[in-house]
Amino acid sequence: MSRMIVACKTLKNELNTAMAVCGYSYEIRWIESGLHNFPKKLHNTLQDILDQCAGCDEVLLVMGVCGNSVVGIRTHGFKLVIPRIDDCISLLLGSAAQRRHSSVSGSTYFMTEGWLEGERNIWKEYEYTVNKYGSQLGQEIFDTMFHNYRNLALIDTGCYDMKKAIAETQEIAKKLNLTYIQIPGTIDYLIELLSLEWDPERFIIVEPHSTLEMSQCTCQ
Secondary structure (H helix, E strand, C coil): CCEEEEEEHHHHHHHHHHHHHHCCCCEEEEECHHHHHCHHHHHHHHHHHHHCCCCCCEEEEECCCCCCCCCCCECCCCEEEEECCCCHHHHHHCCHHHHHHHCCCCCEEEECHHHHCCCCCHHHHHHHHHHHHCHHHHHHHHHHHCCCCCEEEEEECCCCCHHHHHHHHHHHHHHCCCEEEEEECCCHHHHHHHCCCCCCCCEEEECCCCECCHHHCCCC
16 A cells, blocks of 8 residues: 655644654655645645656645645545645644634734744745835734734644744744744644544545545535
């Protein structure tokens, strides 16, 4: 039985840890995290990668439905398994319900080291905007973008150096006039995916030579 993992690069730390816990060493094809800002591009990139997995028996997709970017994805001779969850944040918090609970004190923007290191992370976007428009206008643009947010939350998944990530996230929170908070994360969903025992209430299973329909993409 041959398996391939296709994963959002944002989840690299957590996936590598989960694979070590489970004792697996499957080949991984990484998707650049910045593509999540462009669902159509993400969809097309994902399909291109899956087209290259035609010789596999199973492909495990390490990301969520992510703006319905997976809708219309076609399989070849392999089974495709996707966490039944809205996005990567909920995946690392364990469920969409836990994400809602974590935002109870106000609208929260979530971070991990994976997001901090992403090619289009919030800090790089901030620096680009300030360099392009000047410090005052750049700050005003970001203040407008984040006026609905109150907190900047760093998710501690136990898979990276928190000391460095805390310092960076606190600096970003200060610049964006947000309150820094820290919340626990989990890699349980990833371990469950790697266990190869998929509860259909927790995972979307796309059979070989099929197309993933919108009706299949209901999330928790």
